[in-house]
Amino acid sequence: MNPGTVALAVTDGMLNFELGIAYEVFDAAPAGVDGPWYDMAVCGAGAVRVGRFRLEPEHGLDRLGRLAPGDTLIVPGWADIDEPPPAELVDAVRAAHAAGVRVASLCTGAFVLAAAGLLDGRRATTHWAHTEVLAARHPGVEVDPDVLYVDNGSVLTSAGKAAALDLCLHLVRLDLGSAVANAVARRLVVPPHRAGGQAQFVAAPVPARDDHPLAALLPWVIERLDEPLTVEDLARRANMSSRHLGRQFRAVTGTTPLQWLLTQRIRRAQELLETTDDSVDAIATATGMGTATTLRRHFNRTVGVPPDSYRRTFRRTGQPDF
Structure with missing residues (x-):
């Protein structure tokens, strides 16, 4: 399946980190991925200032009007949210969405989508420091300050910085499957998946390096998802008390050990459903869920559809079996 074109709509004062993230994710396929990849188009009304760069x-911007239904338009954030976004950019984004283009914003790019009316009556997010401003300026938007990103189907919004990367990987996962999204994450040396509903701000900062207290534990768990691991097992492996382990998980991942473990099991189940013909019973065993009934219950609650429907959707839409 050809994932189509990803167009980056740029304007003066764009944030270079968010712009760079989108370009890095969508411009070229990672090594080992031989299937179709995105066409990239950087669009703007003449030369623009991006941080200290030109x-x-x-x-x-007229290129946005030639995007096809199913293509993707990404609006990175920009620094001066006190100023209204350029009218020509707002008009181009509105017209692209009306033509069936999927529109996503990164960080404060949500202000452009809101100005275009795309967020009216929808749930959306932006960087936590600017959610109150977005809500006050656009009262028709249901602003959620506590999530990494929001997927409304044809309209998506993300919080700032790392959450923008999470949304870009989410788009790759939707278009090309988990195996390809994981390959992109490996190239960028980042975790392959953080659910959009995860809190965007935690009391203690996430360590920037891999020397945090769970650095050895998390890969160990990923390699043993087929085992019936408990919090006590993880605590014993990490040489911590269960209570201390819980505090460390909250600090590093933003969630509890059990919720993190369940998320990894669900992600592994999705990969197996996409890439193998294994039965649901076999996948339940391979992911440590025990029984197909348990897998179906957790999968349906987390993903929104049963495992069988998820697999049929991937096969029907021509997702590649990587």
């Missing part, structure tokens, strides 16, 4: 877009 960027010459390869296309004008």
